[in-house]
């Protein structure tokens with residue numbers, strides 16, 4: 651019998667406490683989570699409940715105070731291109747063209763020029779920016795910038811894409827279009843995505859699983875499978891039922907914290 655595939659990411663009793671001006675802030679308490687290759691998982695929860703902290707620990711930008719974080723059963727010891735982060739403010743280099751932004755990772759890892767060109771051409775095409783390959787970030791719309799940021803992570807051979815409210819700064823129409831594009835990319839590339847959002851609707855549209863977090867201290871409260879067929883119809887009864895149930899869960903946590 652073949653061995654079961656291990657999770658791509660594992661969090662075992664992960665905690666994070668920050669020290670700030672003599673105060674201790676428990677940003678994350680005893681978080682346990684397993685994510686399997688190819689899953690699209692959204693983290694949702696009130697402001698300050700530790701979503702970004704959890705993402706940054708997985709990225710390797712922060713170290714956990716307690717517990718362990720593993721990728722393919724190996725401890726995460728720092729940032730690595732296999733875990734690429736996409737931020738709300740894009741994080742592009744303004745002095746580089748779209749092409750050079752996307753090729754930055756492979757170039758800094760010393761890949762041959764021809765290979766870099768092929769990689770960049772492939773990803774520029776994949777995110778539909780062929781016509782804009784030689785322009786600078788300030789010449790792009792927000793949606794286009796976010797596509798460059800995603801292509802940059804993919805060109806760097808990320809297996810896991812960590813997205814911290816990537817569409818939060820975009821207008822509703824652009825946001826919906828990018829959600830569709832991201833789902834299309836995800837289906838084609840079989841990426842594993844861990845995505846932070848404040849929007850219940852966005853979480854249900856995108857996810858295979860929604861992780862509900864709560865504050866004071868930050869922790870994981872629920873892990874909910876979203877089994878709706880794709881593409882998801884935001885006006886369907888089942889979608890609304892899930893929206894209501896997630897909203898109730900989020901608000902009951904707020905109420906507990908406030909009490």
Ligand SMILES: Nc1ncnc2c1ncn2[C@@H]1O[C@H](COP(=O)(O)OP(=O)(O)OP(=O)(O)O)[C@@H](O)[C@H]1O
Pocket residue numbers: 668669670675676677695696697698699700701702703704868
């Ligand atoms: N570098 C830091 N130093 C001190 N405290 C921090 C630091 N980073 C985060 N925190 C604290 O940890 C807690 C969790 O913050 P975090 O940014 O992870 O929450 P969040 O759920 O992502 O919030 P939001 O939805 O508002 O972005 C907050 O109380 C925050 O003030």
